[in-house]
Amino acid sequence: MNILIADSGSTKTDWACGAQRFSGPGLNPVQMDQATLAQRLKENLSGLAGTVDAVYFYGAGCNATMSPVMAAALAQELGQGADIHVASDMLGAARGMCGAREGIVCILGTGSNSCLFDGQAIAAQVPTLGYVLGDEGSGAYIGRLLLTSCLRGLLGKDLQQAFVEETGLTADKAIEQVYRQPGANRFLASLVPFCERHREDPKMEEFLVSCLHDFASRVVKLYERPELPVHFVGGIAYTYEQELRKAFAMEHLQVGDIVRAPLEKMVAYHESAD
Secondary structure, eight states: OOEEEEEEOSSEEEEEETTEEEEEEOOOTTTSOHHHHHHHHHHHHTTOTTTOSEEEEEETTOOTTTHHHHHHHHHHHHOTTSEEEEEEHHHHHHHHHHTTSOEEEEEESSSEEEEEEOSSSEEEOOOOOHHHHOOTTSHHHHHHHHHHHHHTTTTOHHHHHHHHHHHOOOHHHHHIIIIISSOHHHHHHTTTHHHHHTTTSHHHHHHHHHHHHHHHHHTGGGGOOTTSOEEEESHHHHHTHHHHHHHHHHTTOOEEEEESOOHHHHHHHHHHHO
Protein backbone atom coordinates (compact mmCIF):
# COMPACT_ATOMS: atom_id res chain seq x y z
CA MET A 1 0.00 0.00 0.00
CA ASN A 2 1.32 3.43 -0.97
CA ILE A 3 0.75 5.79 1.98
CA LEU A 4 1.24 9.56 1.87
CA ILE A 5 1.82 11.34 5.20
CA ALA A 6 1.99 15.10 5.72
CA ASP A 7 3.01 17.38 8.56
CA SER A 8 1.77 20.80 7.49
CA GLY A 9 1.93 24.36 8.78
CA SER A 10 1.11 27.70 7.22
CA THR A 11 4.67 28.16 5.94
CA LYS A 12 5.86 24.67 4.96
CA THR A 13 4.55 21.14 4.49
CA ASP A 14 6.77 18.08 4.99
CA TRP A 15 5.70 14.96 3.09
CA ALA A 16 6.59 11.27 3.22
CA CYS A 17 5.54 8.79 0.55
CA GLY A 18 7.28 5.44 0.84
CA ALA A 19 11.02 6.20 0.79
CA GLN A 20 10.45 9.68 -0.64
CA ARG A 21 10.77 12.79 1.52
CA PHE A 22 9.97 16.24 0.15
CA SER A 23 8.74 19.63 1.28
CA GLY A 24 6.44 22.20 -0.27
CA PRO A 25 4.41 25.31 0.49
CA GLY A 26 2.34 25.48 3.65
CA LEU A 27 -1.34 24.49 3.63
CA ASN A 28 -3.80 26.00 6.11
CA PRO A 29 -7.53 25.82 5.25
CA VAL A 30 -8.35 28.52 7.79
CA GLN A 31 -6.01 31.07 6.20
CA MET A 32 -6.38 30.05 2.53
CA ASP A 33 -9.30 29.89 0.12
CA GLN A 34 -10.00 26.77 -1.94
CA ALA A 35 -8.24 28.12 -5.03
CA THR A 36 -5.05 28.75 -3.06
CA LEU A 37 -5.20 25.30 -1.47
CA ALA A 38 -5.66 23.68 -4.88
CA GLN A 39 -2.73 25.58 -6.35
CA ARG A 40 -0.43 24.77 -3.46
CA LEU A 41 -1.39 21.10 -3.55
CA LYS A 42 -0.43 21.00 -7.21
CA GLU A 43 2.95 22.46 -6.26
CA ASN A 44 3.32 19.90 -3.46
CA LEU A 45 2.00 16.76 -5.14
CA SER A 46 2.83 17.02 -8.82
CA GLY A 47 2.94 13.53 -10.34
CA LEU A 48 1.31 11.67 -7.44
CA ALA A 49 -2.29 11.72 -8.71
CA GLY A 50 -3.65 8.18 -8.95
CA THR A 51 -0.63 6.59 -7.24
CA VAL A 52 -1.60 6.97 -3.57
CA ASP A 53 -3.79 4.48 -1.68
CA ALA A 54 -4.13 6.36 1.62
CA VAL A 55 -3.38 9.85 2.93
CA TYR A 56 -2.80 10.92 6.53
CA PHE A 57 -2.67 14.70 6.52
CA TYR A 58 -1.92 16.46 9.82
CA GLY A 59 -2.11 20.22 9.54
CA ALA A 60 -2.44 23.58 11.20
CA GLY A 61 -5.99 24.87 10.93
CA CYS A 62 -7.41 21.36 10.40
CA ASN A 63 -10.12 21.52 13.04
CA ALA A 64 -13.50 19.76 12.87
CA THR A 65 -14.91 22.48 10.62
CA MET A 66 -12.03 22.82 8.17
CA SER A 67 -10.82 19.20 7.93
CA PRO A 68 -13.51 18.34 5.32
CA VAL A 69 -12.35 21.30 3.23
CA MET A 70 -8.78 20.01 3.31
CA ALA A 71 -9.93 16.46 2.56
CA ALA A 72 -11.90 17.63 -0.48
CA ALA A 73 -8.90 19.54 -1.81
CA LEU A 74 -6.67 16.48 -1.40
CA ALA A 75 -9.24 14.24 -3.13
CA GLN A 76 -9.44 16.63 -6.05
CA GLU A 77 -5.68 16.59 -6.52
CA LEU A 78 -4.99 12.91 -5.83
CA GLY A 79 -8.15 11.31 -7.22
CA GLN A 80 -11.16 9.79 -5.53
CA GLY A 81 -9.51 6.39 -5.07
CA ALA A 82 -7.34 7.52 -2.16
CA ASP A 83 -8.53 6.90 1.42
CA ILE A 84 -8.04 10.35 2.95
CA HIS A 85 -7.73 11.17 6.66
CA VAL A 86 -7.26 14.77 7.86
CA ALA A 87 -6.55 15.81 11.45
CA SER A 88 -4.81 18.54 13.41
CA ASP A 89 -1.05 18.93 13.58
CA MET A 90 -1.44 18.44 17.34
CA LEU A 91 -2.87 14.94 16.90
CA GLY A 92 -0.13 14.11 14.41
CA ALA A 93 2.54 15.21 16.86
CA ALA A 94 0.88 13.26 19.68
CA ARG A 95 0.66 10.06 17.66
CA GLY A 96 4.24 10.42 16.53
CA MET A 97 5.73 11.23 19.91
CA CYS A 98 3.62 8.90 22.08
CA GLY A 99 2.54 6.06 19.80
CA ALA A 100 0.00 4.11 21.83
CA ARG A 101 1.30 5.44 25.16
CA GLU A 102 -0.08 8.16 27.39
CA GLY A 103 1.82 11.44 27.53
CA ILE A 104 1.83 15.21 27.24
CA VAL A 105 2.90 16.60 23.87
CA CYS A 106 3.86 20.19 23.12
CA ILE A 107 4.55 22.13 19.93
CA LEU A 108 6.93 25.06 20.35
CA GLY A 109 7.49 26.96 17.13
CA THR A 110 6.28 30.38 16.02
CA GLY A 111 3.23 29.61 18.18
CA SER A 112 2.75 27.07 20.94
CA ASN A 113 0.26 24.30 21.60
CA SER A 114 -0.05 21.28 23.84
CA CYS A 115 -2.27 18.35 24.70
CA LEU A 116 -2.76 15.42 27.02
CA PHE A 117 -2.78 12.27 24.88
CA ASP A 118 -4.36 9.09 26.27
CA GLY A 119 -2.70 6.71 23.83
CA GLN A 120 -5.51 6.90 21.29
CA ALA A 121 -6.86 10.43 21.21
CA ILE A 122 -6.37 13.92 22.61
CA ALA A 123 -7.95 13.82 26.08
CA ALA A 124 -7.47 17.47 27.11
CA GLN A 125 -5.99 20.73 25.86
CA VAL A 126 -5.11 23.94 27.68
CA PRO A 127 -6.20 26.83 25.41
CA THR A 128 -3.23 28.46 23.71
CA LEU A 129 -5.07 31.83 23.34
CA GLY A 130 -2.76 33.10 20.58
CA TYR A 131 0.29 35.33 20.71
CA VAL A 132 -1.48 38.35 22.24
CA LEU A 133 -3.07 36.55 25.19
CA GLY A 134 -0.92 33.43 25.53
CA ASP A 135 1.37 31.29 23.36
CA GLU A 136 3.81 30.97 26.24
CA GLY A 137 7.11 29.40 25.20
CA SER A 138 6.62 30.13 21.52
CA GLY A 139 8.86 32.11 19.20
CA ALA A 140 6.34 34.94 19.18
CA TYR A 141 6.18 34.98 22.98
CA ILE A 142 9.96 34.92 23.43
CA GLY A 143 10.36 37.55 20.72
CA ARG A 144 7.82 39.85 22.36
CA LEU A 145 9.51 39.66 25.75
CA LEU A 146 12.95 39.98 24.15
CA LEU A 147 11.88 43.13 22.31
CA THR A 148 10.50 44.87 25.38
CA SER A 149 13.36 43.69 27.61
CA CYS A 150 16.09 44.89 25.25
CA LEU A 151 14.48 48.21 24.40
CA ARG A 152 14.01 48.92 28.11
CA GLY A 153 17.49 47.74 29.05
CA LEU A 154 16.21 44.98 31.31
CA LEU A 155 18.84 42.52 30.07
CA GLY A 156 21.72 44.92 30.63
CA LYS A 157 23.45 47.53 28.49
CA ASP A 158 25.60 45.09 26.52
CA LEU A 159 22.65 43.05 25.25
CA GLN A 160 20.60 46.21 24.70
CA GLN A 161 23.33 47.70 22.50
CA ALA A 162 23.88 44.44 20.62
CA PHE A 163 20.15 44.10 19.98
CA VAL A 164 19.80 47.59 18.52
CA GLU A 165 22.94 47.14 16.39
CA GLU A 166 21.94 43.72 15.04
CA THR A 167 18.24 44.37 14.42
CA GLY A 168 18.21 48.12 13.76
CA LEU A 169 15.07 48.35 15.86
CA THR A 170 14.08 51.37 17.88
CA ALA A 171 10.92 51.75 19.95
CA ASP A 172 9.21 53.60 17.07
CA LYS A 173 10.18 50.98 14.50
CA ALA A 174 9.04 48.17 16.79
CA ILE A 175 5.64 49.81 17.29
CA GLU A 176 5.28 50.21 13.53
CA GLN A 177 6.03 46.52 12.93
CA VAL A 178 3.83 45.16 15.69
CA TYR A 179 0.81 47.45 15.53
CA ARG A 180 0.65 48.62 11.92
CA GLN A 181 2.09 45.81 9.79
CA PRO A 182 0.61 42.33 9.15
CA GLY A 183 2.17 39.19 10.59
CA ALA A 184 3.18 40.58 13.97
CA ASN A 185 3.57 37.07 15.40
CA ARG A 186 6.02 36.09 12.65
CA PHE A 187 7.93 39.35 13.08
CA LEU A 188 8.29 38.75 16.81
CA ALA A 189 9.40 35.14 16.26
CA SER A 190 12.00 36.36 13.74
CA LEU A 191 13.84 38.11 16.60
CA VAL A 192 14.53 34.87 18.49
CA PRO A 193 17.80 33.96 16.65
CA PHE A 194 19.31 36.89 18.56
CA CYS A 195 18.89 34.77 21.68
CA GLU A 196 20.90 31.92 20.19
CA ARG A 197 23.72 34.23 19.15
CA HIS A 198 23.99 35.51 22.73
CA ARG A 199 22.87 32.49 24.74
CA GLU A 200 26.24 32.21 26.54
CA ASP A 201 25.50 35.51 28.28
CA PRO A 202 24.18 34.61 31.78
CA LYS A 203 21.41 37.20 31.47
CA MET A 204 20.24 35.65 28.21
CA GLU A 205 20.25 32.16 29.68
CA GLU A 206 18.21 33.41 32.63
CA PHE A 207 15.80 35.15 30.23
CA LEU A 208 15.27 32.01 28.12
CA VAL A 209 14.73 29.79 31.15
CA SER A 210 12.17 32.30 32.44
CA CYS A 211 10.25 32.33 29.12
CA LEU A 212 10.14 28.54 28.98
CA HIS A 213 9.26 28.30 32.66
CA ASP A 214 6.16 30.37 31.87
CA PHE A 215 5.08 27.61 29.50
CA ALA A 216 5.76 24.93 32.12
CA SER A 217 3.94 26.70 34.97
CA ARG A 218 1.09 28.39 33.08
CA VAL A 219 0.29 25.62 30.60
CA VAL A 220 1.77 22.15 31.15
CA LYS A 221 1.35 22.20 34.93
CA LEU A 222 -2.41 22.65 34.41
CA TYR A 223 -2.74 19.09 33.12
CA GLU A 224 -1.94 17.93 36.68
CA ARG A 225 -0.12 14.83 35.46
CA PRO A 226 3.46 15.26 36.73
CA GLU A 227 4.12 11.53 36.38
CA LEU A 228 3.83 11.67 32.58
CA PRO A 229 6.70 12.48 30.22
CA VAL A 230 6.39 15.77 28.33
CA HIS A 231 7.45 15.46 24.68
CA PHE A 232 8.26 18.38 22.38
CA VAL A 233 8.36 19.16 18.68
CA GLY A 234 9.36 22.42 17.02
CA GLY A 235 12.36 24.64 16.45
CA ILE A 236 12.17 26.50 19.75
CA ALA A 237 12.13 23.33 21.83
CA TYR A 238 14.89 21.75 19.75
CA THR A 239 17.20 24.78 19.75
CA TYR A 240 16.77 25.65 23.41
CA GLU A 241 16.65 22.13 24.85
CA GLN A 242 19.13 22.96 27.62
CA GLU A 243 17.11 25.91 28.88
CA LEU A 244 13.87 23.96 28.45
CA ARG A 245 15.07 21.14 30.67
CA LYS A 246 16.12 23.60 33.37
CA ALA A 247 12.75 25.36 33.24
CA PHE A 248 10.75 22.13 33.51
CA ALA A 249 12.93 20.79 36.32
CA MET A 250 11.89 23.85 38.33
CA GLU A 251 8.29 22.55 38.17
CA HIS A 252 9.32 18.90 38.71
CA LEU A 253 8.10 17.95 35.25
CA GLN A 254 9.93 15.26 33.27
CA VAL A 255 11.00 16.14 29.75
CA GLY A 256 10.76 13.25 27.29
CA ASP A 257 11.78 13.30 23.63
CA ILE A 258 12.50 16.52 21.72
CA VAL A 259 12.54 16.67 17.90
CA ARG A 260 12.59 19.58 15.49
CA ALA A 261 9.99 18.02 13.17
CA PRO A 262 7.75 15.01 13.88
CA LEU A 263 7.37 13.59 10.35
CA GLU A 264 9.62 10.56 10.82
CA LYS A 265 7.88 9.67 14.06
CA MET A 266 4.50 10.00 12.30
CA VAL A 267 5.75 7.62 9.62
CA ALA A 268 6.89 5.12 12.27
CA TYR A 269 3.49 5.36 13.98
CA HIS A 270 1.58 4.54 10.81
CA GLU A 271 3.99 1.78 9.82
CA SER A 272 3.49 0.12 13.21
CA ALA A 273 -0.29 0.63 13.00
CA ASP A 274 -0.38 -1.17 9.66
